[in-house]
Amino acid sequence: MSRPRTFLESWSRRSAPERFDTYTRGSLYFLSAFEPFFALSILGAEPTFDRDLVLPWLVVVVAHTIACVALLRAGISQFLGGPPVRPWLGTAAVVLTVALVVVAVPTFPVGDGDEGAVAGRFFAVLLGVMPLLAAASPLLLFRHLLLAALGATLFTVGATVATAAAVGTDPSRTSTFAGVAVFMGLATFFMAVGIVGSYRVSIWMLGVVWEQDRTRVLHARLAVAEERLRFSRDLHDVFGRTLSVVAVKSELAAELAARGRPGAEEQMLEVRRIAQDALREVRAVVAGYRSADLGAELAGARSVLRSAGITTTVHGDETPVGQEAQEALAWAVREAVTNVVRHSTATTCVITVHRDGGSSVVEVVNDGVPATARAGRGSGLVGLAERLEGAGGALETWVDDRRFGLVARVPDPRPDRPSTQPERTASA
Template sequence: MRRAGSWWRGKSTPAKVETYTRWSFHFLALVEVATFGLPVFGAMPSSLSWVLFLMVVGHAALCAVFASRALDWTRGTRARPVRLLWVLAVATAVVALVTIAVVTRGPADEEKATAAVALFIGVLSYGTGTLAFVVRETRRMVYTALGFALGTGAYSWALGVPALAALVTVGAVLLAAGFYTFVCAFSVWLLNSVYELDAAREARTRLAVAEERLRFGRDLHDVMGRNLAVIALKSELAVQLARRERPEAVEQMIEVQRIAQESQKEVREVVRGYREAELGAELAGAQGVLNAAGVSCTVTGSPAGLPAAVQSALGWVVREATTNVLRHGNAERCDVSLRAADGLVVLTVENDGAPPDSRGGSGSGLAGLRERLSAVDGTLEAGPAEGGLFRVVAQVPLSSSALPPPASSSDSPSSLPSSLPSSLPSASSDPSSPSLISERFA
């Protein structure tokens, strides 16, 4: 039972719906045999009962196989079962014709007639409805059900069945076949809709990731844009001073070297993720991304008043936990809570989409979080919890507020290179000097 439960929980929601749909129609094949095949044994002679029963069993098995292959065709894993469609249509017509012939040609017996009529209507209904799996247009579904109903009515009347009884048979077949056709068509539509919604959910997740990449690109542009512009200006200035043999050219190149080194450091900080993570922004971002991905996310607690170092460390925990929810498992709900009591800040992230064989504490991302939390004397626990949940708990003592927050030169306006010195030569002082510097400042 445990292995079977793990097999079911390991499936995605669309896969669960597909499995349920397949086995529902396999079970309906057994219902057809039990409802319409078994009653013939008590109402007809033994030899005839076995013939009709075996025909019903064969028809039910054919319906189950056709439904399975039609669902494969719907999912694009198999070609359309055209030959099997015609085999099923012919088999349905043969079983129905044999059954109605038994009623009209055999000795008059009310019990036998009742069982034969029930078998006749049941086989036509199951056969017609199952054909709807590969008939996409509503008009064709209606024509199929109507054609079977009118054909059986005409055949019954040709065999001597009274006109009123034949008309009643037409109505019964039309209602039963139409209802089962609707059930089959609705099942296919529901399965396709679930897969389309899952694809839309994945698309929204990819869009959220793309938005995060754009945000990273904007951050990198903000860090490097002005620095590179100043490097270009100072390099151009150094060239002009060197052409005039001015000693200030060396100072300008030293300044270019300093700015380049600072830029290199800032790029490394951005790429490695050493910039400050604001806890409030991370909580809001996590809730927005998860909700966009179809995961119901609730956030309780406020980071107001927490030290900057604590907010930065816990902000990275929220970011990593959100990434894990999106990448792993099939979560439908994620709860994030933040509370501070007795000199301790506790951040808890729970989701119900952890894989059955998940193990906590072994990922490189979690190892990185532990390193960040250790800088503020914090701890991290991650692993399965009760009720099939996966829980991440980060604890940071408020005494760690005495620790300075991690330095990030990219977030500090003072780290920007100073403006150009006032000793810059003007373009008018030397007719040969270009005016690129003034143009760029403009």
């Protein structure tokens, strides 16, 4: 029975978009869930409150927090292409916001001449409005969010003015309350714009990251589909005309044989010759597809990696000595690029071709390697190592600081060492 993975192991196995998604969602949920602690800080800073109504107010605050976090979660899911938000969820958040404001007003009473209680009621009312705006940020357009922020500002100014009227201050303090109302209104507006804007921008960035990841995967699939299309087109061009000729001559031979005329045997021998020629052509196409050319592989690697959204740099133009080294190093480039696309979350890849003494060397280095990755050898790398050993070379791999390196080395051919390349024949 395998042991359960630790948090760090599970985290290291996640892709970059998954990590960014977890970090962004967690940050937004944490900020929204902090509402009860703000409520406690209001109680600690404002000594004037109704102790009998504190517990109901805190209960409504907790329920309001849960509803806003649930609405925010559903809104993010809808923004990223998931199911739409259920109407009852938004209704519950709005109803709890109204209930929170209604309960907050008597919880923080304002008596005659008690101007200090205005701030407590102001923040208690604000505590119900701001989380609702933040939770609704994924569901509304920017202009709608600005209108909501403006509405919250007007509501705060009106509540402050109404509170000032209830205090019953003398005319000499009217200007002071007017200034307080304007200040609180501006504070509400800028807080609403800042909070809602930061929520909306974070969610928008999350959508951009997932869209880039989907585009990267799509480009990689298109590159594979394009290669398959090229191969099928080559087979069609080689085999199409030949099979048409074989069909025509076979029908002619059958017609001559049916009528007892001479020439059927000659036509069938011609069909055999054409079939042998077609077999040689197909083998040539397959051999060209299976063989590897270093220049073509470097160009293909640059195209495939860039299509997958990976910044690719190729250094060096040294040509390996010998056809055997050319093909072996070309296979190394092909295998390395395949591993980069399939098994990493790389953003950059550097391919270097150079000479090292009497050897030709190809080095492929990419980032995006999981922290728990090791320089082991999968089946593809084992096959590549065997191919390089057949050419007298060697394969090295390393992992360092979330980077993976593959170094393929093939020595120059010696005159006394026979070639290990199999001789291709065209026999039927």
